[in-house]
Amino acid sequence: MLENKENAKTPLSNMGEFALIDHLTKQFEVKQKSTVLGVGDDAAVVDHQKEQTVISTDLLIEGVHFDLSYVPLKHLGYKAVVVNLSDLYAMNAIPQQITVSIAVSNRFPVEALTALYEGIALACKNYSIDLIGGDTSSSTKGLLLSITALGSISSENLVKRSGAKPNDLLVLSGDLGGAYAGLQVLEREKAVFEVNPKLQPDLSSYSYSIGRQLKPEARKDVIGLLESLAILPTSMIDISDGLSSEVLHLSKASGVGFHLYEDKIPIDPEVITICEEFKINTITPALNGGEDYELLFTINQLDFEKIKGHPLVTVVGHAVDSSHGNQLITGLGQQIPLTAQGWNNFEPST
Numbered sequence: 290m291l292e293n294k295e296n297a298k299t300p301l302s303n304m305g306e307f308a309l310i311d312h313l314t315k316q317f318e319v320k321q322k323s324t325v326l327g328v329g330d331d332a333a334v335v336d337h338q339k340e341q342t343v344i345s346t347d348l349l350i351e352g353v354h355f356d357l358s359y360v361p362l363k364h365l366g367y368k369a370v371v372v373n374l375s376d377l378y379a380m381n382a383i384p385q386q387i388t389v390s391i392a393v394s395n396r397f398p399v400e401a402l403t404a405l406y407e408g409i410a411l412a413c414k415n416y417s418i419d420l421i422g423g424d425t426s427s428s429t430k431g432l433l434l435s436i437t438a439l440g441s442i443s444s445e446n447l448v449k450r451s452g453a454k455p456n457d458l459l460v461l462s463g464d465l466g467g468a469y470a471g472l473q474v475l476e477r478e479k480a481v482f483e484v485n486p487k488l489q490p491d492l493s494s495y496s497y498s499i500g501r502q503l504k505p506e507a508r509k510d511v512i513g514l515l516e517s518l519a520i521l522p523t524s525m526i527d528i529s530d531g532l533s534s535e536v537l538h539l540s541k542a543s544g545v546g547f548h549l550y551e552d553k554i555p556i557d558p559e560v561i562t563i564c565e566e567f568k569i570n571t572i573t574p575a576l577n578g579g580e581d582y583e584l585l586f587t588i589n590q591l592d593f594e595k596i597k598g599h600p601l602v603t604v605v606g607h608a609v610d611s612s613h614g615n616q617l618i619t620g621l622g623q624q625i626p627l628t629a630q631g632w633n634n635f636e637p638s639t
């Protein structure tokens with residue numbers, strides 16, 4: 290009955306809260322040793338033994354953080370988990386459990402929540418984590434989704450934003466700007482669709498960027514790489530708001546400045562093409578876009594040989610004495626002070 294048939298629409302009121310929770314959570318099997326008790330009691334129990342427990346929470350609100358006219362619910366569920374895991378990896382922690390809380394209006398049929406939980410289940414599978422609880426409520430308008438992730442790491446290996454020292458190298462995983470470029474394409478297609486719903490857009494030449502926006506991954510692989518190379522970053526953050534803003538966070542927490550080299554920042558060719566199409570400076574989505582979920586970290590110069598030329602990471606700058614401030618060094622050698630223009634939820638909408 291609830292197997293996500295194309296047009297199936299079972300009203301939430303047909304099911305009742307407990308049957309709904311059971312329906313959504315029964316597909317999850319416990320994988321982690323540290324999960325002592327999962328869904329089904331008054332509270333969950335985890336045991337991270339001698340390691341420290343690392344916790345991160347995100348709240349996502351329809352119309353503020355996501356737009357269901359182009360974000361499929363399965364993708365939303367996947368992404369909501371991944372962005373939390375990214376925060377734990379940015380502490381060098383290993384994610385193990387999540388809780389998921391939802392509030393939904395009766396506009397959503399049961400099948401919509403089934404799709405949301407399919408995405409959540411896929412992320413749990415791909416990252417080997419357990420869903421151990423949550424809460425379910427009705428809302429007067431729209432969908433709210435809050436995810437809390439728990440992980441663990443020994444106190445010696447915990448990496449904060451605050452440990453960078455002058456001369457440390459500033460290193461970035463992957464490439465930047467894709468998620469922002471993908472969002473520009475999706476927003477444009479939505480506007481076209483609103484005018485003419487019969488037009489089927491061909492988005493194949495934008496697939497990398499749209500994928501970066503709709504189905505980001507957390508950099509578990511980079512954390513594994515650093516461990517295998519015996520590199521403990523001196524500071525680390527994940528890129529949720531754009532490189533400028535994250536560099537400034539590391540700078541403030543560590544009490545150092547940074548020199549960031551514009552022509553070292555990796556940008557995918559597809560993103561460059563989209564920037565040309567939208568007449569935006571290619572560096573803007575990397576510096577001030579958002580949602581790339583790459584890792585930005587500093588390492589001691591002595592570790593340089595270990596990562597030199599590795600395809601997963603790029604050295605984009607270095608830390609300097611705080612008196613030099615934070616500077617973007619352009620290809621022509623000019624210094625431009627870095628300013629944070631990351632996403633701001635509180636900006637008045639235009």
Ligand code: ADP
Nearest residue numbers: 310314328329330331389390391422423424425
């Ligand atoms: P309580 O009344 O104590 O809040 P609930 O009936 O809300 O208990 O929850 C019963 C169990 O189901 C608990 O283990 C809770 O963590 C879990 N749970 C509730 N809602 C969700 C959800 N949306 N996703 C995952 N687990 C949930």
Ligand code: MG
Nearest residue numbers: 423424425426
């Ligand atoms: Mg409850």
